Amino acid sequence: MSFSWGRASAVLRKELRDYRHNRFVIMTMAMLPLIFIALPVVDIVTIPASASNARLDKLIGLSLLYMLLIPAIVPSVLSAYSVVGEREQGTLEPVLTTPLRREEFLVGKALAALVPALGIAYAVFGVFLVIAAAFAHPGVTSVLFDSSHLLVQLLFTPLLAGWSIWVGIAISARSSDVRVAQQLSTFASLPPLALVALMSLNVIAPTLGLALGLGAALLVLDGLGWRGVSLLFDRERLVTGHRSRPAARVSTGGLPRPAVGERSPTVPATLSLTRKWGGIMQGGRPFEILLDRELVGDISSQGTVELPLQPGRHTLQIGIGRRTSPTREFDASEGEMVRFWCRGQLFWPLYLASLIKADLSITLKRE
Amino acid sequence: MTSPRSLAGPRSAPALTAPSGGLPEPVLAAEHLTKCFGDRTAVDDLNLEVARGEVFGFLGPNGAGKSTTVRMFGTLIAPTSGSALVAGVPLGPGNGVEIRRRISVMPESPGLYLRLSVTENLELFAGLYGLRHSSQRIGRALEAVNMSGRASDTCGSLSKGLRQRVALARALLNDPQVVFLDEPTAGLDPVATREVHELVDSLRQHAVTVFLTTHRLEEAERLCDRVAIFNTTLRLTGTPDELRRRLFTRALEVRTLAALPDPGKVFDGLPAVEAWSSDQPGSYILRVSEPSAAAPAVARSLVAAGADVLAIGERQHSLEDVYLRLIDDDVEVERR
Ligand SMILES: Nc1ncnc2c1ncn2[C@@H]1O[C@H](COP(=O)(O)OP(=O)(O)OP(=O)(O)O)[C@@H](O)[C@H]1O
Ligand SMILES: [Mg+2]
Numbered sequence: 267m268s269f270s271w272g273r274a275s276a277v278l279r280k281e282l283r284d285y286r287h288n289r290f291v292i293m294t295m296a297m298l299p300l301i302f303i304a305l306p307v308v309d310i311v312t313i314p315a316s317a318s319n320a321r322l323d324k325l326i327g328l329s330l331l332y333m334l335l336i337p338a339i340v341p342s343v344l345s346a347y348s349v350v351g352e353r354e355q356g357t358l359e360p361v362l363t364t365p366l367r368r369e370e371f372l373v374g375k376a377l378a379a380l381v382p383a384l385g386i387a388y389a390v391f392g393v394f395l396v397i398a399a400a401f402a403h404p405g406v407t408s409v410l411f412d413s414s415h416l417l418v419q420l421l422f423t424p425l426l427a428g429w430s431i432w433v434g435i436a437i438s439a440r441s442s443d444v445r446v447a448q449q450l451s452t453f454a455s456l457p458p459l460a461l462v463a464l465m466s467l468n469v470i471a472p473t474l475g476l477a478l479g480l481g482a483a484l485l486v487l488d489g490l491g492w493r494g495v496s497l498l499f500d501r502e503r504l505v506t507g508h509r510s511r512p513a514a515r516v517s518t519g520g521l522p523r524p525a526v527g528e529r530s531p532t533v534p535a536t537l538s539l540t541r542k543w544g545g546i547m548q549g550g551r552p553f554e555i556l557l558d559r560e561l562v563g564d565i566s567s568q569g570t571v572e573l574p575l576q577p578g579r580h581t582l583q584i585g586i587g588r589r590t591s592p593t594r595e596f597d598a599s600e601g602e603m604v605r606f607w608c609r610g611q612l613f614w615p616l617y618l619a620s621l622i623k624a625d626l627s628i629t630l631k632r633e
Numbered sequence: 634m635t636s637p638r639s640l641a642g643p644r645s646a647p648a649l650t651a652p653s654g655g656l657p658e659p660v661l662a663a664e665h666l667t668k669c670f671g672d673r674t675a676v677d678d679l680n681l682e683v684a685r686g687e688v689f690g691f692l693g694p695n696g697a698g699k700s701t702t703v704r705m706f707g708t709l710i711a712p713t714s715g716s717a718l719v720a721g722v723p724l725g726p727g728n729g730v731e732i733r734r735r736i737s738v739m740p741e742s743p744g745l746y747l748r749l750s751v752t753e754n755l756e757l758f759a760g761l762y763g764l765r766h767s768s769q770r771i772g773r774a775l776e777a778v779n780m781s782g783r784a785s786d787t788c789g790s791l792s793k794g795l796r797q798r799v800a801l802a803r804a805l806l807n808d809p810q811v812v813f814l815d816e817p818t819a820g821l822d823p824v825a826t827r828e829v830h831e832l833v834d835s836l837r838q839h840a841v842t843v844f845l846t847t848h849r850l851e852e853a854e855r856l857c858d859r860v861a862i863f864n865t866t867l868r869l870t871g872t873p874d875e876l877r878r879r880l881f882t883r884a885l886e887v888r889t890l891a892a893l894p895d896p897g898k899v900f901d902g903l904p905a906v907e908a909w910s911s912d913q914p915g916s917y918i919l920r921v922s923e924p925s926a927a928a929p930a931v932a933r934s935l936v937a938a939g940a941d942v943l944a945i946g947e948r949q950h951s952l953e954d955v956y957l958r959l960i961d962d963d964v965e966v967e968r969r
Contacts, residue, residue: 276760280746280753287748287787356744360803363707363738364761365730502710506670 277374432491545610
């Protein structure tokens with residue numbers, strides 16, 4: 267048994283039908299093209315005939331580049347929704363108990379993001395060309411209709427979309443919140459565009475050979491994206507949504523036992539933990555506190571919790587689900603007050619990395 | 634929940650294996666099947682065999698690991714250790730597609746695409762199963778669950794019970810050999826529940842093997858050929874009758890109009906009666922090994938003693954008694 271286009275297209279058909287009723291998707295598909303065509307059209311129509319060749323080239327390059335944001339962003343928004351959206355609806359489980367293979371699932375999902383993205387991007391470009399032909403100066407149009415410009419635009423549209431789709435699906439497969447997935451994948455869809463930008467803006471001389479080379483590089487990147495996503499796509503993770511965390515038990519493990527007999531009583535140490543405002547998960551549930559790997563309580567934003575401790579070596583970790591802080595080890599001596607602070611990750615790059623390394627989600631530092 | 638290994642301990646009743654001989658080849662089996670999430674064991678060393686065409690009840694309290702077991706059989710999650718046979722195919726990484734072709738799973742939550750219509754939902758699955766004549770099959774599946782009239786409704790507009798029925802129709806689409814139903818009647822009203830029960834009955838008539846998880850005991854008693862009582866580990870397997878017999882000594886209940894002046898004289902001489910007790914005047918419990926053989930002798934002896942007999946019958950234990958007897962211990966241990 268091998269790849270079945272029938273099953274992949276069943277997924278594709280379902281997705282396209284679902285879009286029709288999804289207000290968010292309809293709004294995205296309607297608004298983004300409007301936003302991304304307005305500026306180029308104004309630019310191209312208002313370029314004066316007297317503009318120098320260099321300036322003309324630069325303005326046209328910018329306009330075209332601006333429109334390439336469509337194939338970068340539209341599919342990333344759609345594909346970011348594709349897995350989390352299903353998980354939120356609880357529809358993944360029944361789908362994954364059919365003979366569907368992961369490659370078929372992924373291809374169906376990818377096509378469902380690619381088809382509308384290409385349709386919209388090419389349509390917008392077509393409209394742009396028509397307006398330019400009708401209203402721009404002949405000098406401008408002759409540069410615009412130069413075949414290398416057209417070729418680059420046609421070629422890069424699907425290549426950029428491909429990257430956005432794989433990144434979007436990869437992020438989607440690992441997140442538990444639709445909105446976060448969409449923000450992250452939009453952000454992650456832009457780097458390849460930077461390469462194109464260098465060329466469009468004549469920073470790198472835009473020769474046809476270079477464009478083709480860059481296209482080939484993007485193609486390789488897309489292939490790697492596909493490989494990566496299909497490796498990353500783990501049925502179990504998709505269903506359960508997360509890797510399992512060691513079971514936490516509510517206990518008083520950190521509390522000092524009452525001193526017995528003649529022995530001089532030990533003076534307990536104190537752990538003081540403060541949660542600073544801000545960062546990701548700011549609005550969410552309180553963070554759970556794991557002292558010596560046992561759940562001892564939780565902490566809300568801007569809260570402070572004080573816990574008595576047996577003097578000695580302890581470990582501390584903060585978390586919700588798979589999103590955790592690193593585990594910190596510390597020594598507490600008799601009567602000592604050990605202070606820590608925590609906060610949801612503030613820095614985007616680290617947050618992005620936390621999708622892979624979950625313990626970057628929360629910052630935990632000793633004061 | 635604490636580690637189930639420590640809970641099971643020596644108290645755990647030995648699992649009855651499927652009655653040897655007599656059973657046709659198993660279509661579903663588990664051997665030492667275990668699943669751990671981190672250091673929590675959700676399913677521990679599960680062994681069972683289900684024969685073709687059997688309706689098998691999998692009973693356990695919340696968090697027992699029922700859904701986890703279904704997910705392992707359904708190839709959604711991989712066992713930590715152990716092996717299994719699903720629809721006659723060994724569970725393994727290479728066999729997932731072949732297994733899923735032969736089974737269907739109705740998960741705990743219906744998992745419908747709420748923005749799509751009932752038919753559109755089923756069309757997706759017909760496509761995923763690669764079914765020919767899909768519109769006829771969709772029509773038949775909808776008829777089986779009495780949903781033909783709502784085929785073009787959006788799933789989001791359906792009530793919980795109706796969504797459950799659509800999910801059931803979806804599970805029937807591919808004519809599966811084994812159907813896994815994870816709490817199919819959770820949250821349904823009595824009429825809808827009865828409809829689900831009738832559907833399970835009709836699956837039995839079509840020799841479809843049904844693996845049904847539930848914590849509704851009357852449901853298991855009414856529907857299942859055999860049940861397993863399960864709480865992370867398998868506690869007991871058998872027909873509801875076997876379980877009763879295994880856990881409770883058999884007894885006759887005797888009621889007389891007036892208290893017997895000397896019950897010892899009436900019961901002690903009877904060889905079939907192993908022991909007797911009386912909880913209130915005129916009511917006696919006789920421990921016997923074979924109630925149907927003992928009852929006539931008891932009746933004769935009572936009549937000979939001049940007693941006015943109101944009733945003689947075998948003492949009944951419901952599956953609930955069995956279940957509570959097994960599971961209550963666990964709950965108590967956990968609370969400690
Ligand atoms: N993905 C997961 N990660 C960590 N623990 C899990 C996961 N799935 C299940 N568990 C744990 O495994 C145990 C068994 O869960 P399961 O859902 O199988 O129980 P169940 O018998 O179906 O219960 P219910 O009657 O409530 O549906 C529970 O303690 C649960 O918390
Ligand atoms: Mg369950």
